[in-house]
Amino acid sequence: MDEKIKKFLYVNRKAPYGTIYALEALEVVLIGAAFDQDVSLAFLDDGVFQLVKNQKTDGIGVKNFSPTFRALGDYDVTKLFVEQESLDERGLTADDLQDIIYEDEDDDWAEKPSIRIVSRAEMADVMADQDVVLSF
Amino acid sequence: MKFGVVVSEGPYTHQASDSAYNFVKAALENGHEVPRVFFYHDGVNVGTRLSIPPQDERNIQKNWTALAAEHDLDLVICIAAAQRRGLLDENEASRQGKDANNISEGFRISGLGQLIEMGIQTDRLMTFGD
Amino acid sequence: MSYDVNGTSVEHDEEGYITNLADWTEDLANVIAKAEEVDMNEEHWEVVNFLRSYYEEYQIAPAVRVLIKAVKKTMGPEKGNNKYMYELFPYGPAKQACKIAGLPKPTGCV
């Protein structure tokens, strides 16, 4: 396989459950993690709803995949950029999101947050700094 | 230049597969390479050989199959998305104990790794979806 | 197709994965293991239980390298390696251990 490491950004702009995009995006991220690329996830617009805590899907008979985001650290996916303005517009704050942490192997397995709240301008910078942008 | 192409919506309901087809055709005709087209989400339905569109409409599946034959395209249907939606090739059908398969000529079923690999190995990644 | 667990039948697919995840019991695990020619001992159970709790917490079966990394961390490097895993489950932890643990079939995406 090719040796060069590329920057991959997975852009999540859709809410979970109403459509399958969020779930199938997560499946790509999990598989993609095996390819040792430089992976980031962007959550903006309705995509921020994917990370909201206390999702309970028993009443709709659909699998609750929100806990899987907490496994991303095990897959070395540790950069989840969440846009502040998108949260604001939807009446959410960072406290409404579930805690997603990773253990930093290079720092004696210290637990660090994977979610990084960024402004819209910073999100634009993140997007402009990629080799490959995958949209869902 | 090498273009990787993702089609993430089904045929007829969305224009995505038509746009992707027109893009791929134009790219190939202008000296570019399209090493792979990856069908994901409902896009996997583009690969069924059992659709019967009215004669006065374009035949999306046949157009892709013809383009694949002409340019030796690698049309890959995502296995995880395909299994959910009932798209099977002969191998998958027998592995899963199903009594039929429905994949068009020119398409193959493979893993999501093919999407990542396409992103790594091409110069530009185009996504056609909804 | 089904496994026989003390007289009760539990449905499984072509490859031996149970159809309904809620059907899983420890007795069933032993029956699946027997069909896989895996002789369940404490070390096998350690991995199977680990997989089940991982699935319970995250709703996915971990990729093999993730499993090995996690086992290494919780059970030590003498267990958290490929050799140890494949000794326990000759056809691979993803296929055999997940099957015995009653987790969904890996979609084989890579």
Place this chain on the structure above:
Amino acid sequence: MSTLHTVNKSPFATGSLQSCLSHAKDGDAILMFEDGVYGATKGTTLADAVAAKGGSVTLYVLQGDADARGIAAARLIEGVTPVDYVGFVRLAADHDRTHAWL
């Protein structure tokens, strides 16, 4: 280093165009195609915002999609350039990455 953004949704159906406008950087290009072409038309509630962005990014519309929807050249916002699929391919090649605002 610049990006080709593609927008295929009507701005009256989803926020994709607006989100794209607020994330595109100077020197980027935006191609409106499929239902996205409605975002390139004059006289809409969004036309001013689109036209204003035209100062720092280059705006394109896919001719075939505009034609299909009965949008004559005269109805396009000033500064929006129509391209065909060959032009689309060229735009994708000329920018360092593409970003589809689905």
